[in-house]
Amino acid sequence: MPSPYVRRRRLAAEIRKLRESRGLTTDGLARLMYYNRAKISRLENAQVRPDLAEIINMLNALEITGSQYDKFLKLAHEAAQKGWWDKYGVSMGPRQKLYADLEYNAENVRAYNQTAMPAVLQAPEFIDALVTLDRCRGKLDYVPERMAEARMRRQREILRPDGPSYEIVLDECVIHRLAVPPRAMITQLRHMVGVVTAEERISVRVLLHDARIPGGFLAKSSFYLYKFPEPGDSPLAVVDTVTTDLLLTQHGEVARYTEMYDRVRDAALPRQESIAFLERVANRLTDQTGSGT
Template structure:
């Protein structure tokens, strides 16, 4: 079963929608049969609201599911109410990013392209603090909490059965000095350390790579269960976009494969980062 509350809620929504479609019914038809509104059924299937186990029980009985499936889905509904560890940090984690952290806890793979900043899972505390200080209106306590969350997220890469992270960063990320040269040198050295993990692959997209099929940073999240399709995540200044349709995910997957093909190989990328570290050491 999916581990984080966010992943459980998403899995439940997927299963409820699949049950309705297998029965050849619309949300409106299901709502009428249960004396609900069609919009309520839609909310249950999109995970946009809290799902009560009693609602899941009613739907499963209406769809005439097996007892085992009904118990499984009711357990998902109950467990999806549990708050994740990141909720303890309050306003330091905006709601739109809370969704991402919840999904990130259960991924089996992360394919990430960054063209402005070092990927969050590779950032040092000093680098992360500089980013939060410049881009968010946070109090001192909120800033510390935001950095703590970022550092806690990184334990994902070294836990038992960690996800595979494939990160492609544009060369401009390496040359854009955040903080000062000392902060940046330590950051690049940390990237090199993280890249040595067996589940991490790091590539640099050099300035001379020519044209490439991406207009901004994005992440493709993959999950271990076949029932949980990939999600594309794109982050803005005040919100985020989550794309799940097969067409959207397919387009980003093809773009990522093209980026991977034109980026420098991992060994050449490491060599490039080491050369920039040397520049900051002079």
């Protein structure tokens, strides 16, 4: 199944292009359809799952036939699909739902993370420790048990035989600055090493705190890059901020983050050296704390 979110964005662009080719404004198309303007705007901005009956009415009103009709209907059908994440509703958190959707049919995922461990490689004990940290800021916008369950499902989906390749550049500061109990960090590091060692297409590269990154300014936040198998589904970037995730689709914007990713990747330790580094840190923390994990 293609990513419904990606298909909604593609459908939105096609509807906008079709409307403009007919010389219609958003208001004009709304009047033609006997809809309110907000409904057309939401469709053109991929803010809602499309209603197939409404799409058919639109195509008929604009006298679309033949292969173009079939193309729109196929896009609308794929955009209206529900994924495994939809059964969780809001309980898994809106941000995690977006990531699960994008990951599902991605060809590859690349990320630079300077504030957290990669969500799809987190151990259950580590997730519990993160929930405790998150409670410090007040009321949670998710159900912890459901969020953790969904996060482990994301990991299984990434590891399925036809799952995407996944590469994370992890800033070393996350290991030292994230205030989780040492035992939780030890468990997380060993879990991550185990997954990466067992699966060649999953990779973690550690960016040491003293690594120099030539070629420009430093990244201002964590971000993710997604590439999809079908040519019509353009690559996109998601920028992680404190309050929301910014989704970027413009070619120039995605290219800038791709260039930034290549720079931090080149400055990070290679795959095997990163695995060895994570093992050393886990062993050192074990010695320091006397943990038997």
